[in-house]
Amino acid sequence: MKLHQMRYIREVARQNLNVSTAAEALHTSQPGVSKQIQLLEQELGIQIFQRSGKRLTGITEPGQIVLDMAEQILREAENIKRVGEDFTKVNEGSLSIATTHTQARYRLPPAIKGFVERYPNIRLHIHQGNPSQVTDMVVSGEADIGIATEAIANHPDLVALPCYIWNRCIVAPHGHPILSDKPLTLKKLATYPMVTYDLGFAGSNTVRMVFEKQGVTPNIVLTAIDSDVIKTYVEMGLGVGLLAKMAFDPERDKGLSMLDASNLFPDSTTYLGVRKDAYLRTYMYDFIEFIAPHLNRKAVNIALQA
Amino acid sequence: MKLHQMRYIREVARQNLNVSTAAEALHTSQPGVSKQIQLLEQELGIQIFQRSGKRLTGITEPGQIVLDMAEQILREAENIKRVGEDFTKVNEGSLSIATTHTQARYRLPPAIKGFVERYPNIRLHIHQGNPSQVTDMVVSGEADIGIATEAIANHPDLVALPCYIWNRCIVAPHGHPILSDKPLTLKKLATYPMVTYDLGFAGSNTVRMVFEKQGVTPNIVLTAIDSDVIKTYVEMGLGVGLLAKMAFDPERDKGLSMLDASNLFPDSTTYLGVRKDAYLRTYMYDFIEFIAPHLNRKAVNIALQA
């Protein structure tokens, strides 16, 4: 049994059982991949892939188990490589972050700024997606760290660290009647056409449930995944905006007025998620600490143990 | 990075950093081991072992991390091998059970009997030890399954399955005053010299706490790890015996009388422990079901997932 063989079967499975494209992705020859898979199957005494004649048509039952274990082994091998780099190339490497628009646009910039000053030679990738995409990217190892308010806390392979707590605000064009009609209530809010986040984003579930519980039906005329889109349409007069307070910038958003809405909705928590079995490079710990100062290396390790 | 190199560094660490004996244990030449370790260290860019001149004198900090990961990889590789065997050699293999004397002597025999009838070609090993040794053997992979009342439920790498519930009895030579002095109470029990299990065995903690809570101090004149030893000394008149009810056999223990003591002590639960990340061969699932019929394959898998 060889580590290479694990890579081969994993790649073939990933490439929809196409050995040729798998070979290409692995930068090697197709017959070599074929051969090694056969050798592995022979050694284990089982078929990993189903074949109809010469085509691979599926994954056998034991094959699936083996593939899962191979995945595990390769992850661990990757971790070992990282240990080496962590101790020799302290200031080199890459950091891949998966997050949602609101976090990327309004919450991460200061942390990123501090991080790139400290580690100018780390290649930084920020992937944007919806919370479940963020979760998937961390689970699959495409991203080292995921940051989102939804989804990320409920995956068995991840550990979720509470990052920060936030609440919402209402934005409207200057002079809009909602601004003077104090105090603000859910009922009043529901009388105006509203623009807010897509389902599955930024605590939208929480918002929905609050309205439901109070027996109030909001008039949502537009949803977006993007705070800036929401603000743009609010500015155009489409309705009032309900968004994360951190997404309102009095400097930039001069065309809008803001009302705190934290009395109407419960606080939401944004989580940072990492794979339980990932080896975190030192700079990753540092990045986490840049985002949430209470999450120092020790605190993260304690969470990872449990 | 090669799987072989993982084996080499693990074995060197196990053999107290002696490369020569490690090579012997691996059935290969000593220079080969040396070389591969150097190659690995070179590839990772770190020292795994500390050296003073040519002697290995310790494990470096990154080395320890790498060793832990290597261990994990090799465990997973072992699991893959088992998958193959499980699907090809259904009726071959070995089953290694670690347990305490009382279980081995009084509880396992019927399960073992059923098992060897079903799987006559599986090599069976029963290791006897105290509960913490049992736990260690399962954790290290020396044993596939551990069975004990103590210790085994509290290890993070193991999953503990409740196996069966039992309670205690009092044994005494025929005609002993305790037998007629009904009803039996803790206070009365404490007036007689007593023979029972060693600390750390068979719920001895529970027993101690029950006495303590009632403010009664038992007069324990002898402890043993072994129910048969306890009974022998009781028969000799050393005192009354407090032991697991399952360990009293009216057929064999004709020289003794038995009093149920389950009203004096809370029930104890015996657990069966397996490594969370172990691949269990089909016959291992079957063995577990022989011991505890409610623990069928499905139930065990559900426990392993969580």
Add this chain to the structure above:
DNA sequence: CAACGTTACGCTCTTCGTAAAGATG
């Protein structure tokens, strides 16, 4: 017949074992 997987074969790089040399306490 186009796309794909397997077989065949020669080349290269790795690995392994023996022998010798160097270091340690």
Add this chain to the structure above:
DNA sequence: CATCTTTACGAAGAGCGTAACGTTG
């Protein structure tokens, strides 16, 4: 100086790539 590790080197073996062959839809 006995024990242990590293270096050196030749033989055996494993892996890889090209080319040819066989299948499948």
